[in-house]
Amino acid sequence: LWCTYHTKSLVEKACTNTLKALNLDYLDLYLIHWPMGFKPGDKDLPLDCNGMVIPSSTDFLDTWEAMEDLVISGMVKYIGVSNFNHKQLERLLNKPGLRFKPVTNQIxxxxxxxxxxxxDFCRKHDVSVTAYRPLGGSSEGVDLMDNPVIQEIAKKHGKSPAQILILFQIQRNVIVIPKSVTPSRIRENFEVFDFELTEEDMEELLNLNKSEHHKDYPFHIEY
Known part of the structure; x- marks a missing residue:
């Protein structure tokens, strides 16, 4: 669900458009893409004179009620969220009259x-986690897959850095969705079930954490 469709009356329309575009009768999973809504209209990214997104006055709790209606009507089977921090997710889970909890938080x-x-918070509340951008990006001019720690672990296992990064999430019990349009890389992304990262490998990878996001957004987000 894109951010310009957060108004309750627009949610069904947005889902209908998606179903028509995909030539489907229903969706297995439908997510609120961001917790904040944007000004409705023809522009997917309505910007002000400073290049910042123009927000809407919607509340994601109201948007969620319309998402729940999609499940009841049979348009979608499951609903979830994306880019929600723990405060936003907690607010949703504590919503009075909640009919369906989010099955996943894609982050x-x-x-x-x-x-x-x-x-840890999601796991405590039985909400699965889906990792997007699992192969990261550049940090201070250095691509994540060129990181010497990751390179060394890949070399030790005879695998590519991308395969290490994918298995890293799998062994954390996190759903992982790498993206590629290259057939050879898509095949490579699947070839991660014939080896296992050691506890030491996992610890080294976790120790690389910088709490660093790799994309600038034209709006303020709180993590």
Whole structure:
């Protein structure tokens, strides 16, 4: 659910548009993409004169009620959230009259942003975690996959840095969704079930944490 459709009356329309675009009768999973809404209209990213997003006055608790209606109507099977911090997720879970809790929270997650506290919170409340951008990005001009610690672990196991980063999430019991359009890399992304990272490997990867996000957004977000 994109941010310009957070108004309760627009949620069903947004889902209908998605179903038509995908030529489907229902979705297995539908997520609120961000906890904040943007000004509704023709522009996906409505910006003010300073280049910042124009927010809407919507509350994600109201948006969630419309998401729940999608489950009841059969348009979607499960609903979840994305980019919610623990305070926002806790507020949603404590919502009076909650009919369906989020099945997952999709968040940016990689060794430079391990998200341990948020993952622990989600696990405590039986909300699965989905890691997007698991291969990270650059930090101070150095790409995550070029990090010497990750390179050394990859060399030890005879695997690629990308495979190390994917298995890192799997062994944390985190759903991982790497993205690629290259057939050879897509195949490589699947070839992570014939080896195991040691406790020492996992500790080294966790110790790389910088609580660092790899994308600048034209709006303020609190983590």
């Amino acid at each position: 940016e997650c990689h060794p430079y942003l391990t998200q341990k506290n948020l993952i």
